[in-house]
Amino acid sequence: MGQIIILPETTKDPISLIGRRAGVCWGADITDEKKNYRRGLDCIASGHGRTFEFVNVEAVLDGYSARVIREWYTHIGGAPTRLQASTRYINYKDFSYIYPATVKTEEQKRAYEETMKAITEAAQKLEESGVPREDAALLLPLGMTTKIVDKRNLRNIIDMSRQRMCARTYWEYRQMFHDYLGELRKLSEEWAYLIDTQMMPKCEAMGYCPEKKSCGRMPQKPSQGQRHL
Ligand SMILES: Cc1cc2nc3c(=O)[nH]c(=O)nc-3n(C[C@H](O)[C@H](O)[C@H](O)COP(=O)(O)OP(=O)(O)OC[C@H]3O[C@@H](n4cnc5c(N)ncnc54)[C@H](O)[C@@H]3O)c2cc1C
Known part of the structure; x- marks a missing residue:
């Protein structure tokens, strides 16, 4: 399976940082770290999304398929950036590839x-x-593994969780996202809190499933007609 390496430029204290940045605009004492942390929690609870954009995550994603990385690239909110291993200079005579569990006979x-x-x-x-x-x-096939170095903000990652923790998401993406959050969790208690409270599929955030083909975990959004009944 693939591997995620969280790079040192990643914010270690995301909640406190959110509080410090918001505090500047509120004329608050941003030298008081307890207050910064509490202010950060308030911003998160209130859904003040712009403040989440100060939290930076830089990571290496290695050994996942070119296919899943192509899907990762669709999450462009907040202008994330990345570099991908070249297909021009690497020796692909012996490329490795993802082996799905469903290929079993x-x-x-x-x-x-x-x-x-x-x-x-x-x-x-x-x-x-x-x-x-x-x-x-x-x-070369989409199942071939590749390597990228990636930079994005917390707001983008929360938004990604809405789409990619959905049970209907491609299994490798769910696995890769699980690995990604697992490595962020190791960084600090603040990250663990954010992951436990903010990372969830859209059905959990909205209280219903907006997908046409639902997995059945949550009730589906009532259609326009039903709502009028
Ligand atoms: C079950 C399932 C099936 C899927 N099938 C497909 C598929 O077949 N093909 C496919 O391509 N994708 C598919 N996807 C991926 C999905 O449709 C999105 O492309 C992907 O989640 C990234 O887009 P996003 O808007 O969610 O995220 P982002 O691009 O990161 O955007 C996040 C938020 O930022 C804001 N934003 C971003 N860009 C702009 C902008 N230009 N202008 C204004 N606001 C902006 C919006 O509020 C947006 O909601 C699927 C996802 C799921 C869960």
């Missing part, structure tokens, strides 16, 4: 593994016959 395993092997061999053959690596790399 001998026949399924054979089909999956033989396809990956055929891709490796074809890419190698193309390269050896003069096709540049950047072109041979077009054959």
